[in-house]
Amino acid sequence: MTAVKKELLIFDFDGTLIDSVPDLAQATNDMLSTLGKPTYPIDTIRNWVGNGSRMLVERALVGSVEVADGQLSKEDADHAEQVFFDAYAKVSGNNTVAYPNVDQGLKQLKQAGFTLALVTNKPIRFVPKILESFGWSDLFTEVLGGDSLPVKKPDPEPLRHVCRSLDIAPEHAVMIGDSKNDIFAGQNANIDTLGLSYGYNYGQDIRDLNPTMAFDDFQSLVDWVMSQYR
Missing domain, CATH: 1.10.150.240 (Putative phosphatase; domain 2)
Structure with missing residues (x-):
């Protein structure tokens, strides 16, 4: 278990924060x-x-x-x-909902001093409207869509790009997501990975992919991050 202080929390979107x-x-x-x-x-x-x-x-x-x-x-x-x-x-956004405790949890992490970023495989053109609908536009310092760069997750480059853009070393970053694309991207970028079991992972248990830790609900993840990474 790492004891390194983390500064940057990189979140997936669909299946992690929202059910779209x-x-x-x-x-x-x-x-x-x-x-x-x-x-x-x-x-x-x-x-x-x-x-x-x-x-x-x-x-x-x-x-x-x-x-x-x-x-x-x-x-x-x-x-x-x-x-x-x-x-x-x-x-887009008509029937998309946030998962339980995500709104409160994101704000809690932001208030605790973490820098939040969003890296999704969703085309970037659809992301701002959904963020705005939840009132999350100001929570994320960096936002990348699946077509923002030439490659997308599970390629590690989007995560490395965010770290470079924010001048935060990878060892001080965490990738948080619900699927193998998120876990593999984080592992390939040599950063900690936190998995959520409730999203879209093609029927596979997120724990099978050996993330740093895995959680069944968002609040449990937030509580763990607050206790381990500050």
């Missing part, structure tokens, strides 16, 4: 309907979320979390993704 699946599922099914393809139940689509919009669209088009090479042309995927973006722009 209802809106993502509606947009996905609206896209599929527009393209004349079968739609899917929300619980099926939930397992496709977490790798960014392009992967969600491709999984929906082939009806599986496993996207086989060659099943989709780039042109078809590009068109479908644009249809998805148009659909999601109409519904």
Whole structure:
């Protein structure tokens, strides 16, 4: 267990702070309907979320979390993704909710002196509106979307980019998320990782990925951070 003081808490968004699946599922099914393809139940689509919009669209088009090479042309995927973006722009935030204790917990961590950053695989164009709807725009010093850089999680570069931008050494940073993309990004960046079990991790227990610590609810994570990292 590390005893190094932490300054920077880097959060994932979907599945960690917010449950956006209802809106993502509606947009996905609206896209599929527009393209004349079968739609899917929300619980099926939930397992496709977490790798960014392009992967969600491709999984929906082939009806599986496993996207086989060659099943989709780039042109078809590009068109479908644009249809998805148009659909999601109409519904984004309508049925998205914060997980329990997230609002209070983020403010508690900010007031305790931690610098908060957000690194999500969601396209950046959709992030400010959702942050504003929860009143969180001023909580995060740095915000990156899945298309803010040439690579996204699980690549460690977004996390390294945030550390460089804020002039905070990686050993003083923590990655907090709900999926293997978050844990692998943190591990690849050589920073501590805290996992949350309630989000979108393709049916796999977040503890199987060996994060530094894992929690079943956000308040437990906040309490642990306050006791261990200050």
